[in-house]
Amino acid sequence: MWGMIATWRMALEGIQKVTPNLEVGGTAGDAIEGAIKEVEDFPYFKSVGYGGLPNEEMEVELDAAYLDGSTFDFGAVCALKQFANPISVARALSAYKVNNVLVGDGAAAFAKAHHFEEKDMLTDRAKIHFHNRLKDIEREQLTPYAGHDTVGMVGLDASGDMVAGTSTSGLFMKKPGRVGDSPFIGSGLYVDSTIGGATATGLGEDLMKGVISYEIVRLMKEGLSPQKACEKAVSDLAERLKRTRGEAGDISVVAMNAKGDFGAASNIENFSFVVVTSTLAPTVFRVHPQSDGTMRHELATKEWLEAYLEERMKPLEVKE
Numbered sequence: 633m634w635g636m637i638a639t640w641r642m643a644l645e646g647i648q649k650v651t652p653n654l655e656v657g658g659t660a661g662d663a664i665e666g667a668i669k670e671v672e673d674f675p676y677f678k679s680v681g682y683g684g685l686p687n688e689e690m691e692v693e694l695d696a697a698y699l700d701g702s703t704f705d706f707g708a709v710c711a712l713k714q715f716a717n718p719i720s721v722a723r724a725l726s727a728y729k730v731n732n733v734l735v736g737d738g739a740a741a742f743a744k745a746h747h748f749e750e751k752d753m754l755t756d757r758a759k760i761h762f763h764n765r766l767k768d769i770e771r772e773q774l775t776p777y778a779g780h781d782t783v784g785m786v787g788l789d790a791s792g793d794m795v796a797g798t799s800t801s802g803l804f805m806k807k808p809g810r811v812g813d814s815p816f817i818g819s820g821l822y823v824d825s826t827i828g829g830a831t832a833t834g835l836g837e838d839l840m841k842g843v844i845s846y847e848i849v850r851l852m853k854e855g856l857s858p859q860k861a862c863e864k865a866v867s868d869l870a871e872r873l874k875r876t877r878g879e880a881g882d883i884s885v886v887a888m889n890a891k892g893d894f895g896a897a898s899n900i901e902n903f904s905f906v907v908v909t910s911t912l913a914p915t916v917f918r919v920h921p922q923s924d925g926t927m928r929h930e931l932a933t934k935e936w937l938e939a940y941l942e943e944r945m946k947p948l949e950v951k952e
C-alpha cells in the first residue's frame with residue numbers, strides 16, 4: 633500500500649506529478665518534497681510559495697516544515713524571504729542533528745550557503761491583492777487577517793515509510809515575523825510511520841492551541857480511524873476554544889494511517905482535500921461538516937474543479 637493526502641484542491645497537480653514515482657517504489661520524502669514544490673512554484677496559489685500574499689510591510693515571508701515519520705528527522709524554516717522552495721530548505725535542515733529550525737536571516741543564510749534558488753517571491757498579482765486589501769480596509773474596516781490556505785501533505789510509500797510536509801505564506805497582512813502553526817512539529821504536521829500522520833490548515837494561532845496534528849496521530853494510536861480521529865480532534869478543539877474564548881478560528885485537517893486509510897475534517901464549509909492511494913487515482917473531495925460533528929466527503933465535480941482554477945487565475949482589477 634502507498635498513498636498521499638493533502639490539504640486543499642491546490643495540491644492536485646503536485647500529487648499527480650509525483651504519483652507515477654510513488655507507484656514504482658519512490659520514497660515518501662521525494663513525493664512530499666516534489667508535490668509541495670509544484671504548489672510553491674505555481675504563481676496563482678496566493679497562500680504558498682511564489683505569488684504568496686505578503687505581510688503588512690508587503691514582504692513575502694514563508695514558513696515550511698518536513699518531518700520523516702520513520703527517523704523523526706525534522707527541519708523547518710520560518711519567515712524565510714526570497715527563496716523559491718522553502719520545503720526543500722526545510723528538508724535539507726532535517727538531515728542535521730541540531731539547528732533544525734531556522735528563522736528569518738538565519739534561514740536565508742543557510743539556504744544561500746547551500747545554493748538553494750533565490751527568487752523574488754512577490755508577484756505583481758500579489759501586489760494588486762495587497763493594494764486592494766488596503767482599499768477594502770479603508771472602506772469597510774475589514775480585518776487584515778483573512779485569506780489563508782496552507783498546503784500540508786502526508787505520504788506513505790511502498791516500504792512503509794511516512795513523511796509529512798507543509799508550506800505557507802501564512803496569514804495575509806500578518807505582522808513581520810509572525811509565524812503560525814505550519815512549521816511547528818505537532819501543530820502544523822506530525823507523522824509516525826508506525827501509526828500515521830496528520831497536517832492542518834486554518835488559523836495558526838488557534839491550531840497551535842490544540843497541537844492538533846499530534847492530537848490526531850495520538851487518537852489514531854488509541855485505535856481511532858483517520859476519519860474519526862480528524863473529526864474528534866476538530867470538534868474537541870473548536871468546542872474548547874468556543875467555551876473559553878467565545879470563538880474558534882478555521883480548523884481543517886487531513887490524516888492518513890500506516891495502512892493508507894485516510895480522513896479529513898473541518899469546521900468550515902469550503903475545505904477540500906486531495907488523496908491518492910494504490911487503489912484510488914488522485915481525487916479531490918470537498919468536506920461538508922454535519923451538525924453531529926461527522927463529515928460528508930463529496931467528490932469534486934469537473935465544473936467545481938474548473939471554477940476553482942478560473943477564479944484563482946482571473947485577471948484582477950486594481951481598486952480605486
Ligand code: ASP
Pocket residue numbers: 679779780781782800801802803811812813814832833834835836837839
Ligand atoms: N495555518 C496557516 C497559518 O496560520 C495559515 C493557513 O493554513 O493557510 O500561518
